Amino acid sequence: MASSLSETVLLSLLLFLTLHQACAEMTHLHFYFHVDHVESNSTDYGAISVLDESLREGQDNSSTLIGRGQGLQAEVGKDGSFLTMFNLLFIDEKYNGSTLAIYGRAPLGTTIERPVIGGTGKFRMAKGYSLATPLVFTATQIVYEYNVYVWHIEMKDD
Numbered sequence: 001m002a003s004s005l006s007e008t009v010l011l012s013l014l015l016f017l018t019l020h021q022a023c024a025e026m027t028h029l030h031f032y033f034h035v036d037h038v039e040s041n042s043t044d045y046g047a048i049s050v051l052d053e054s055l056r057e058g059q060d061n062s063s064t065l066i067g068r069g070q071g072l073q074a075e076v077g078k079d080g081s082f083l084t085m086f087n088l089l090f091i092d093e094k095y096n097g098s099t100l101a102i103y104g105r106a107p108l109g110t111t112i113e114r115p116v117i118g119g120t121g122k123f124r125m126a127k128g129y130s131l132a133t134p135l136v137f138t139a140t141q142i143v144y145e146y147n148v149y150v151w152h153i154e155m156k157d158d
């Protein structure tokens with residue numbers, strides 16, 4: 001039963017790829033997430049905030065801007081952890097206008113692993129995971145190093 005179900009899923013994917021002249025691809029993205037204006041450091045269970053931050057090629061805050069991280073975070077854990085849901089919007093030449101949707105739990109002070117649950121543009125049908133490691137975490141500056149691994153399809157006709 002389980003194997004015939006996975007065979008059906010595989011056949012459907014192959015049919016989709018053939019019909020749409022697309023191919024499946026694995027992409028690894030590496031960049032730095034810079035929190036532009038660090039808010040006050042109050043931790044409040046139940047607090048919800050929005051974010052629109054810079055994605056840059058390098059750790060230095062003057063390095064090339066390649067996108068934005070835009071979304072919501074809510075402090076849902078009494079342990080100070082967050083539920084986050086946001087889009088990575090790319091504006092670099094290769095992925096300009098494409099997005100990845102990230103949804104998941106963000107504990108404090110450690111590498112955060114979250115699922116990539118979808119994508120648009122070059123990242124259609126994306127599925128994968130992201131790892132965010134805090135590199136700088138002070139009262140004035142917060143920088144995370146991101147490694148994102150996604151399977152997605154590449155359309156031949158756009």
Ligand SMILES: *[C@@H]1O[C@H](CO)[C@@H](O)[C@H](O)[C@H]1NC(C)=O
Pocket residue numbers: 061062140141
């Ligand atoms: C870069 O970071 C430094 C050190 O925190 C800060 O003084 C400076 O204003 C930042 N520059 C930009 C463009 O954000």
Ligand SMILES: *[C@@H]1O[C@H](CO)[C@@H](O)[C@H](O)[C@H]1NC(C)=O
Pocket residue numbers: 091092093096097
């Ligand atoms: C990205 O797309 C926008 C809108 O189509 C365009 O104005 C911009 O020049 C593009 N940027 C790059 C780096 O290709």
Ligand SMILES: *[C@@H]1O[C@H](CO)[C@@H](O)[C@H](O)[C@H]1NC(C)=O
Pocket residue numbers: 038041137138139140
């Ligand atoms: C937030 O507060 C904690 C404990 O008071 C402190 O260790 C940490 O450095 C602060 N973080 C920021 C970004 O101010």
